[in-house]
Amino acid sequence: MAVTKVEELNIDATVFPGVAALLEVMRHLRDPEHGCPWDLKQTLTSLIPYTIEEAYEVAAALTEGNLAAIKDELGDLLFQVVFYTQLTSEAGQFSFDEVAAQTADKLIRRHPHVFGDENAQTDAEIKAQWEAIKQQERAEKGEVESVFQGIPDNLPAILQAQKLQKRAANVGFDWPNIAPVLAKIQEEIAEVEAELDAEHIDQQALEDEIGDVLFAVVNLARHAQVNPEHALRRTNLKFKRRFQAIEQRLAEAGKTAEDMNLEELEECWQQVKRDSLA
Secondary structure: OOOOHHHHHOOOOOOOOOHHHHHHHHHHHHHOOOHHHHHHOOOEEEEEEEEHHHHHHHHHHHHHHHHHHHHHHHHHHHHHHHHHHHHHHOOOOOOOOHHHHHHHHHHOOOOHHOOOOOOOOOOOHHHHHHHHHHHHHHHHHHOOOOOOOOOOOOOOOOHHHHHHHHHHHHHOOOOOOOHHHHHHHHHHOOOOHHHHOOOOOHHHHHHHHHHHHHHHHHHHHHHOOOHHHHHHHHHHHHHHHHHHHHHHHHHHOOOOOOHHHHHHHHHHHHHHHHHHHH
């Protein structure tokens, strides 16, 4: 029999004592008489910067592969959710349990091939089914229909570009293979070069053209099935690690990066690269 609601799952509500403990700690932190003054001052909007920071710290821990850090940072991110729902509970709006139950119901609804009678098996079939269900949900809510409906304007730019491209691709606005994607990148780079070669550089136009290059590179990553945020984060860490290796070698020689010219630093860089590949 197909499962359609979370209540139909065989769930033991006593198996998450850690969640219960965290919720209770949060209630104590917000106690009007004996709670923490800082926690008592927070609002739904004041917590936003901390939530974003915690999400990035989770991403950093995952990229580094440090299990102890991953566990710690996931806990910090979970605490953000608990904090928000404590505030909404106090206002008589909704609780942590309601958020969790609603999310469980949504996941059941969006996975009819697992909990229902659908037969989607391939990644493409599952993706198409997921998008069709989301489109139906938006229609039921009476939202103005748009392929980009629900994509927040304040997402990090790389993630937003990726989502915009995916949505457009779902309605057929996409190249069939990677060759024209690569050609588009070359075209956009040529336009950047043209702006740089102009007698008087229009900074706004240059920014627009560089933005087009970045957008095209995100599209390349999507076609190559590479997460652009993850790829750039790994490259950032690699750059940091290699440059710090240069700093370490220079320190051992009693020098700093400021003591070297570009050619000498480049030579050090190439040596570090060779050593890392050895």
